[in-house]
Amino acid sequence: MLTTFLRTVALGVRSLLLHKLRSFLTMLGILFGVASVVAMLAIGEGASEEAQAKFLELGSTNVIARSRKPSADSDSSAGMAARNARGVIYGLTFKDLDVIRGTISGVERVVGVRSVLKPTAHGSRNVEARLSGTTEDFLDVARVEIDRGRFLTTSDNLRRANVTVIGEEVRRQLFPFEDPIAKHIAIGGESFEVVGTMRSRGGASEKNFEGSDEDKVCFIPLATMETRFGFIDMQRSAGSRSTEQVELHEVRVRALSLDAVPDVAQAVRDVLKRLHEKDDVEVIVPLELLRTVEEQKRIWKAVLAAIAGISLLVGGIGVMNVMLATVTERTREIGVRRALGAKKRHVISQFLVETLVLSTAGGAIGVFLGIAIPFVVEHYADMKTVVRWDAVGLAFGISALVGVVFGLYPAMRAASMDPVEALRHE
Amino acid sequence: MTVSELGDRTDNAASAGGGAPRGEERPVILEARDIRRSYRMGGNVVHALDGVSFKVRQGDYWAIMGQSGSGKSTLLNLLGCLDRPTEGAYLLGGDDVAQLDDDDLAEIRGQRLGFIFQSFNLILQLTVLENIEVPLFYQGIPAREARERAQRYAELVGLGGRTHHRPLELSGGQQQRVAIARALVNEPLVILADEATGNLDSATGREILGLLDQLHVQGRTIIMVTHDPSIANRAEWVLRLKDGKIDRIEPGGKHPEGVRVPESH
Ligand SMILES: Nc1ncnc2c1ncn2[C@@H]1O[C@H](COP(=O)(O)OP(=O)(O)O)[C@@H](O)[C@H]1O
Ligand SMILES: [Mg+2]
Numbered sequence: 252m253l254t255t256f257l258r259t260v261a262l263g264v265r266s267l268l269l270h271k272l273r274s275f276l277t278m279l280g281i282l283f284g285v286a287s288v289v290a291m292l293a294i295g296e297g298a299s300e301e302a303q304a305k306f307l308e309l310g311s312t313n314v315i316a317r318s319r320k321p322s323a324d325s326d327s328s329a330g331m332a333a334r335n336a337r338g339v340i341y342g343l344t345f346k347d348l349d350v351i352r353g354t355i356s357g358v359e360r361v362v363g364v365r366s367v368l369k370p371t372a373h374g375s376r377n378v379e380a381r382l383s384g385t386t387e388d389f390l391d392v393a394r395v396e397i398d399r400g401r402f403l404t405t406s407d408n409l410r411r412a413n414v415t416v417i418g419e420e421v422r423r424q425l426f427p428f429e430d431p432i433a434k435h436i437a438i439g440g441e442s443f444e445v446v447g448t449m450r451s452r453g454g455a456s457e458k459n460f461e462g463s464d465e466d467k468v469c470f471i472p473l474a475t476m477e478t479r480f481g482f483i484d485m486q487r488s489a490g491s492r493s494t495e496q497v498e499l500h501e502v503r504v505r506a507l508s509l510d511a512v513p514d515v516a517q518a519v520r521d522v523l524k525r526l527h528e529k530d531d532v533e534v535i536v537p538l539e540l541l542r543t544v545e546e547q548k549r550i551w552k553a554v555l556a557a558i559a560g561i562s563l564l565v566g567g568i569g570v571m572n573v574m575l576a577t578v579t580e581r582t583r584e585i586g587v588r589r590a591l592g593a594k595k596r597h598v599i600s601q602f603l604v605e606t607l608v609l610s611t612a613g614g615a616i617g618v619f620l621g622i623a624i625p626f627v628v629e630h631y632a633d634m635k636t637v638v639r640w641d642a643v644g645l646a647f648g649i650s651a652l653v654g655v656v657f658g659l660y661p662a663m664r665a666a667s668m669d670p671v672e673a674l675r676h677e
Numbered sequence: 678m679t680v681s682e683l684g685d686r687t688d689n690a691a692s693a694g695g696g697a698p699r700g701e702e703r704p705v706i707l708e709a710r711d712i713r714r715s716y717r718m719g720g721n722v723v724h725a726l727d728g729v730s731f732k733v734r735q736g737d738y739w740a741i742m743g744q745s746g747s748g749k750s751t752l753l754n755l756l757g758c759l760d761r762p763t764e765g766a767y768l769l770g771g772d773d774v775a776q777l778d779d780d781d782l783a784e785i786r787g788q789r790l791g792f793i794f795q796s797f798n799l800i801l802q803l804t805v806l807e808n809i810e811v812p813l814f815y816q817g818i819p820a821r822e823a824r825e826r827a828q829r830y831a832e833l834v835g836l837g838g839r840t841h842h843r844p845l846e847l848s849g850g851q852q853q854r855v856a857i858a859r860a861l862v863n864e865p866l867v868i869l870a871d872e873a874t875g876n877l878d879s880a881t882g883r884e885i886l887g888l889l890d891q892l893h894v895q896g897r898t899i900i901m902v903t904h905d906p907s908i909a910n911r912a913e914w915v916l917r918l919k920d921g922k923i924d925r926i927e928p929g930g931k932h933p934e935g936v937r938v939p940e941s942h
Pocket of ligand 1 (some may be wrong): 716717718724725743744745746747748749750751817819
């Protein structure tokens with residue numbers, strides 16, 4: 252039974268090799284259909300996984316409010332521009348932090364963060380790092396881990412201590428060969444004692460939401476930051492200088508549970524809307540973004556399914572067309588085989604197997620190409636791709652199905668020929 | 678191995694034929710009883726065969742002759758189970774095959790009949806050996822056994838050294854030899870040949886006829902449609918068709934002594 256099948260397959264291959272170019276061209280339809288589906292699925296899957304990882308990174312129970320510089324447009328038209336001699340004032344304030352903390356229920360932590368870029372140096376080595384002022388509970392609302400030493404404490408903030416916890420990239424650049432713990436580094440001209448180092452957040456999360464390097468960071472107590480550096484930040488851009496005043500860049504609110512996230516998000520939005528007439532804060536809800544990504548993924552898959560369907564239909568029609576021509580061309584062979592004892596089902600299986608060989612060979616090469624394309628894309632376009640094996644299996648299975656569906660009619664036509672007529676055929 | 682050195686197969690056939698006496702004691706293996714075949718052509722009906730009866734005994738060599746359109750091909754197709762008679766009975770090895778369905782007919786063709794065609798009809802993508810194997814494949818004979826048998830018959834027809842050639846690499850005569858080996862490989866009751874030498878030059882044709890003669894001598898049953906009067910000299914019986922009816926049955930050149938002309942109608 253199996254050997255009969257294998258012999259039929261071998262025969263099919265031989266018959267197809269008789270017309271190499273024709274067989275190859277016929278295969279192309281299925282080949283490109285399968286390859287494009289596998290490749291597009293891998294790229295889509297990679298993109299959504301990357302997006303999901305970014306949003307998960309932000310914490311799925313978090314609601315994050317961020318300061319946003321209002322556009323010049325709304326600035327002038329509203330006439331509300333809080334502009335003073337020193338520059339633009341905008342964004343989250345300590346008042347916002349207190350109101351959120353005091354009025355919203357279902358909240359586990361509310362943590363404020365102030366972030367500015369500061370030159371950071373140790374001896375002759377220096378690096379421009381992000382300086383983040385925050386409190387000890389930042390650890391609870393962000394996916395950061397201490398590698399060595401400790402994180403900031405309550406007393407660091409109370410004492411306004413000059414202590415810092417440095418990210419992996421800062422450690423690597425300032426202390427390539429030394430132990431940084433208890434060493435002093437200069438941040439924006441002030442001396443800070445290194446009390447801890449962070450574990451690298453490398454991999455997919457290497458770049459955060461804004462594309463800055465999550466490992467190139469120094470944490471200091473928020474109170475220390477306020478005392479040493481104030482709220483005014485100098486901006487240099489295209490030769491001109493401007494200053495801006497932002498109290499807090501980010502307020503992270505952690506809900507008690509996933510279920511509480513929507514209510515907390517709504518409450519945070521309401522509070523901020525009340526306190527900010529300008530459009531100078533935005534609220535990011537990772538959970539909502541995740542849902543959006545999932546929705547996009549569903550749509551992407553539906554679109555792909557449609558493309559796959561159409562391209563495989565076109566490929567299938569090509570296969571059927573060629574097989575019908577083959578059957579006509581080989582009418583005499585069919586008659587001879589029937590005379591020599593072939594039953595209808597033998598003829599059907601012969602041509603069906605031939606179509607199957609054609610379509611699954613196209614499918615197999617297509618799968619191979621479909622896996623190779625994302626591989627190339629990943630290397631040269633710096634995009635993450637994920638080849639899912641169930642998708643590969645499905646694409647290949649569909650190519651085989653196309654072979655059966657579009658091979659059946661030509662095969663039946665071959666089998667239904669009258670042996671006498673077939674033998675007389677020129 | 679050559680035809681004259683034929684092995685087991687011939688001995689079996691000979692013993693089955695009861696010592697192969699060339700007479701009426703040999704069993705009837707094929708019998709047409711008043712078979713008719715008509716075609717409907719638009720309004721009118723064409724009677725391609727109009728009541729044909731005759732018996733073929735094991736080991737017989739028949740030539741079917743007649744003018745073009747007399748029904749020779751129609752008759753051979755019926756005898757070959759490629760077609761079914763409109764009326765009448767056709768007994769092959771004791772079974773009435775006139776009423777069988779398509780699958781049964783295919784099985785009978787594969788097991789009991791061997792075909793030799795005018796245009797050889799080899800399958801071009803297969804080698805000589807594979808062509809000879811085709812009938813065995815459809816009977817589910819294991820690959821190894823099929824290969825051995827095909828090899829034996831390739832040698833029998835003198836093509837033992839060409840088994841891996843493709844048909845188009847062979848001469849017409851060699852191709853027809855392959856076809857003969859293919860017709861023999863399933864050890865059929867009857868070999869049916871339709872103008873087997875029609876596409877060959879006369880020398881090659883004589884060679885093929887010589888091969889058939891030898892097969893006949895070894896006990897095989899042959900029925901051959903032909904235009905060539907000289908073939909009548911090689912056959913035991915000549916059946917002449919005219920307008921779908923048997924005109925007459927006459928003894929051929931090889932007609933065995935002392936056997937009377939069989940009753941036909
Ligand atoms: N498929 C067919 N349809 C209609 N008429 C046919 C068909 N096959 C044969 N005939 C007719 O049957 C008669 C006998 O044909 P055939 O057996 O081919 O004769 P021969 O082989 O002796 O030349 C002819 O008149 C032919 O036209
Ligand atoms: Mg004819």
